[in-house]
Amino acid sequence: MVQRLTACAMLSLLLLAVPVQAQEAQKDVAKSQTTPKAAATTDPNYLIGPQDVLEIDVWQEAELTKTVPVRPDGKISLPLVNDLQAAGLTPTQLGEELTKRLKKFVTDPQVTVIVAAINSQRVYILGEAGRPGAYPLLPGMTVLQALSSAGGFTIFADLKKIYVLRKEGGKQEKLPFNYKEVIKGKNPEQNIELKAGDQIVVP
Numbered sequence: 001m002v003q004r005l006t007a008c009a010m011l012s013l014l015l016l017a018v019p020v021q022a023q024e025a026q027k028d029v030a031k032s033q034t035t036p037k038a039a040a041t042t043d044p045n046y047l048i049g050p051q052d053v054l055e056i057d058v059w060q061e062a063e064l065t066k067t068v069p070v071r072p073d074g075k076i077s078l079p080l081v082n083d084l085q086a087a088g089l090t091p092t093q094l095g096e097e098l099t100k101r102l103k104k105f106v107t108d109p110q111v112t113v114i115v116a117a118i119n120s121q122r123v124y125i126l127g128e129a130g131r132p133g134a135y136p137l138l139p140g141m142t143v144l145q146a147l148s149s150a151g152g153f154t155i156f157a158d159l160k161k162i163y164v165l166r167k168e169g170g171k172q173e174k175l176p177f178n179y180k181e182v183i184k185g186k187n188p189e190q191n192i193e194l195k196a197g198d199q200i201v202v203p
Contacts, residue, residue: 043139049120059110127202128157
């Protein structure tokens, strides 16, 4: 008799646990769907460029919520709105344009645009850097910050004679950067804010 009561009690507990586990699973799914994706930039003035990757979220419209690349021609493709110019706009401006176009098909659309990956704006680190190559240009990035992304220097690097090559107005400028001085706080004006296309040369 005692064994039967114990078995019944255990069965009841198991039956109660199943719906609780199901509810918890549903909560986890809902949480994962509503968790905001990380943005590559939080700069409201960032201008979208070709090859950037955008997260476009239309609230309660799963079929319109997409991750889309910006094509080389600066446009994106989305259901209902087809091709739309994205390059040259801020995420907010693009969201407003999408909202206007979707109003023909969706009642009171709420659109959020996030830059998930910055591929259009790059700087190039050349020479005796630890990992030379192309790097995404983040808002406000300086020479020192870019070099720190490149894994330091080789043993052959001349840290006093680093320079930045920049094209402006059809002309190329050579801007000196003495790493040893900058890290000691000397001549901080050498640690300039980088622009898209800048080349940092480590001789």
